Amino acid sequence: MTSESTIKAYYERAGLLELIDAGLKEAGVDPLRPGPDDLSPFDEFHIGGKRATADFINRLGFHAGMTVLDIGSGLGGPARYVAHEMGANVIGIDLSPEYCAVATELSRRMGMGSRTQFRVGNAEALDFADASFNGAYTIHTGMNILDKTVLYKGVHDILKPGAIFGIYDVMAGPAGTPPAFPLPWAGGSETSHLVTPPDTEMLLTFCGFEILAKANQSAQALAAFDAAAKMGDRPGLARVMGPEFAQSLQNLAVSVKNGALAPWIFVARRV
Template sequence: MKEQVSDHYGRSHRLIDQIVDSLRDAGVEPTKLRAADFEPIDEFHYRGRQATLQLLEKLELAPDANVLDIGSGLGGVTRTIAEEASAKVTGIDLTQEFCDAAKIISDWVNLSAQTTFIQGDATKLPFSDNSFDGAVTVHVAMNVPDKLSVYKEARRVLKPGARFGIYDILQGEGGDVVYPTPWAMDASISYLATPKEMASLLQDAGFSILDEEDSTTESHEWLKARISKPKSDRTMPVTTQILFGNVASDMVQNQLLALDERRLLTYRFICVA
């Protein structure tokens, strides 16, 4: 299953070359961009950078905090936290192609000293107990059948009293999700939990839940606005279509339907170890 998930996201070989070519074809030099400029490609979760900043605010991190980003993808969340919180952030992701690209993008935006990316398994984190002052996971658990192991591992590597922020896609009451979606071409690698199941898993892993929020309506409005926004000279020429190709448009329409009918939900949980 892990190979299937990695293959799903890593289908675009030499992804960083494709990003560079797309930028330069549009007259954009990658090293002249800021971290926030990469949002359309490296924060491909609902509500983008705004959602990351809202999650970060709830973490209440001290300056120079040591933070873990579980399922870091291309590193957008990692870089946003590093930049906005003056933190050192380690991203771990199952897909090597994402880790390689994330390192290079961090070099471009002068955040390589604050960010580290390693390939690894969220259910078996390669870190010592009590290593981190905070942790996040954003749109990751949809591909993980053994969610309890992920949350137990997060609890293990966090210091007592540290906060864990989860922003994920959950199963709604409106029926089954229609595929393809950005996290799965079909149901074979999709494992959505309900909000009630999520709360139970987090508590079973040893966390106390401080706050939870259903942002499904906001995510639906955000996605509608994003796809209807006219392109301009300032529009980032690289989007998630570079990951999924022509099927990306089908994914968008399926997400709009699922959010509107509450077949899927977007939820945030803030927990304390």
């Protein structure tokens, strides 16, 4: 099995839309008429959920009239946030056909089908014209990408000069020790490719970006883990994705607490 197919197989789950619908019904929500807050337990596939999405996206300066690329768009939660709150049009790409199909259907149900598009695509082979986007971002995607130079150079090429590229990824932490697997993005080290924040800054600069801001989000992550623990077992991704996903979330929390991992935000400008 190739790395790409291994990654797809790790994320995908048969009958995903039906599982989300069942979770929404359990939460007392009409699956055909969900609101953004109703979907956030299911479509925000990263540390901190919708609150982290808002904090990250609000740093990027997107606005109405822009066309923005979401790299690794998953189930479409962040893309819908950008479209709804910023007024931008968003194209999302993801390796998983299932995720793209579910994201498209969820956007349709929310009346946002014309503002968001989801396509099967590879972050290491961006198939768009040069200088065709006003902005781009990636949320918890880089951990699966071995050659981040290819990713960052590809993003540089498809962005217009001066456009913003935002990164919210989990990176190698200060402890210098390996994390325990499984993790939400990988069952083992063969598909988990972590770099340090200084390496990220170096690679972005090498690929033609100017670093505007960077921030360690470990404290915010720990607060989010504590809040989730207090909420208990509610319908959401952990329930939908199965028991191994719950274990992967526990491993992630432990790894951030012990310094093996650290989530970071980078805001860079295409020179």
